[in-house]
Amino acid sequence: MATVKLWTDAEVEANPAVKAVFDDIRATRKSDFVNNFWRGMANDPAHLARVWGQLKEIMGGPGALDPLVREMIYIAVSTANNCSYCVHSHTAAARAKGMSDAQHAELVAIVGLAAQTNHLATALQIPIDEAFEVKS
Amino acid sequence: MATVKLWTDAEVEANPAVKAVFDDIRATRKSDFVNNFWRGMANDPAHLARVWGQLKEIMGGPGALDPLVREMIYIAVSTANNCSYCVHSHTAAARAKGMSDAQHAELVAIVGLAAQTNHLATALQIPIDEAFEVKS
Amino acid sequence: MATVKLWTDAEVEANPAVKAVFDDIRATRKSDFVNNFWRGMANDPAHLARVWGQLKEIMGGPGALDPLVREMIYIAVSTANNCSYCVHSHTAAARAKGMSDAQHAELVAIVGLAAQTNHLATALQIPIDEAFEVKS
Amino acid sequence: MATVKLWTDAEVEANPAVKAVFDDIRATRKSDFVNNFWRGMANDPAHLARVWGQLKEIMGGPGALDPLVREMIYIAVSTANNCSYCVHSHTAAARAKGMSDAQHAELVAIVGLAAQTNHLATALQIPIDEAFEVKS
Amino acid sequence: MATVKLWTDAEVEANPAVKAVFDDIRATRKSDFVNNFWRGMANDPAHLARVWGQLKEIMGGPGALDPLVREMIYIAVSTANNCSYCVHSHTAAARAKGMSDAQHAELVAIVGLAAQTNHLATALQIPIDEAFEVKS
């Protein structure tokens, strides 16, 4: 159960600002399916437009990283932030972009390893090596 | 300041179990530099060997993901877990493996975006779409 | 499913220490409804009394912040800590204290934005400006 | 030490896209001081513009929440996400917007209390009460 | 619903590498029950073996800490990291190792208190006392 209403397609149709974003989501993804996240975000049309615009640009625009790599980074952050919804939606998105079972397994292993060494470094309060400093 | 002693090279030399791991770190990385994390881990030689072995296998072994992609996933998790030491050490490692400024900038933007939508999905308590279910 | 028993009203009635706290919760909130959190906390009557006393004082006592503002801060922390139960209960509490949809939408947007910049500042390891120092 | 270069005013002046954002930051805040966060963000001018635009709109635009309340929510999230930089910068910003010592003390107490009950609810795995469900 | 397939006993039987680990889990725990975590981990047999081997050694091997104390530390971390699955499985494991209701209640209270003071120290950005420094 959400803390806000999830908009139905009929409700979306009745609100031009929300409909414009949903139309763009559908056109960009070449799919009629719009997931619950956007149906919850629809309660704040201006914010919906801003977040979708940002996501479209960062995840889908031209860039130096492969779209699948971007999705895997997204899964990594979502796991560390413990967002069940996001782990599910971005794992599905990565699979749709071609992530193999082997790639998923490696991603998961790296996330677990990083979490382990993150906690070890924190428990031991390791000071940062001078060698890691960026020279301005 | 760490919560444990950071081992000097002389101390490492005097402990065969620790020396074996440090020798392998140096050989694997083709560099004499061993960063503080391992000098703190040296206080528990069996754990040191286990964590290094795991890291060597997951980050350096053959696999479906490019070594640079692995480092970027590591940075993403370390940032979300807020481990300053790890952000520094793995950003340096990724640069050593060829990460460009443009790739770093995209990585950073994705991490920020994912964190934003993670928090939005949590604040709104969005229920997981059936479409995301894995069919066993 | 909880990791402890959730006390029924009959069980509460039979334990004077727990009953005293539940009576105070009902009197303070002017409502018969006592939510599951307190029914789980009832397993440790002394801790129940301590946590309730603290919450009553901090959230309900006289102070410099409006009670609704206090609830919104509570939601913000609960979201960042990813406590589903707490996001639900305090969003309901904030609505009961008059939070409008517009206020909720702004709160959610700020939480998302703060999470984004939190992660950006961590990824970039931005050093704290001298201008932010408190002069003792 | 940051993981990226922090841009000096001279470097900002030499890049029109970055200069435009810095000019807007200075004009919006009616102050010449631009803090390190933006100097690190300057390495990715498009992202800099996007994040600043979003922050300006959410934190400074017209809305249902008082600007000081917005800053306090920001501090709450930054504390729970453990971003030292952000705690410092937004505590300073809140003070500049009139936050009194008493208001700060209450904010801090609420953050601590929420964190405590967040962890208690998680440790006990309290199920969400039906009463908290949103009716669509 | 998981993001990967959960292996049935029949599937485990058909894969020698996975079967070897499951056999060891059953022999070590003196129980036929193998919980879902391992059924999900089975998708990556090498990683399954590595994580189980590590867990068996750290949680079950000889050492300076009582096995029940180890489980309680595990619950504490799992709560702070907000892993519902892990809170459930390790609370059950601790009870199976003899954790009393009183011990559980104290554990829960300490977790809540630590979270509170963690957030207070972060909100106030308390500098580390020199007295806490480790002398190398």
Add this chain to the structure above:
Amino acid sequence: MATVKLWTDAEVEANPAVKAVFDDIRATRKSDFVNNFWRGMANDPAHLARVWGQLKEIMGGPGALDPLVREMIYIAVSTANNCSYCVHSHTAAARAKGMSDAQHAELVAIVGLAAQTNHLATALQIPIDEAFEVKS
């Protein structure tokens, strides 16, 4: 640098409410040293008294867990919550209560392992086994 003033002994002496708590801290710990956390908390005397009272009772009162075990649980939570100050202060406290290097090393290894499996369970979104349910 803190976000609040750290009270000197002279300032403490001049405020009876704060002095009473500091006197109790010194008497309880049988030491003149009062660490920075309490000097920052002194800015809100009522909150100072409440948090100290709670800590004294939970960490120092009679109970089912050994005081050293309580400190180690505290360190585990503080590490997972990434509170540098708290990791330092409670590691020092645990050592003062007799924590050996071997116990510390085991604690650290468990924290790292738990973090790893926490993240793995989250990445795989493992459903909770029915066997872990508490029967009310």
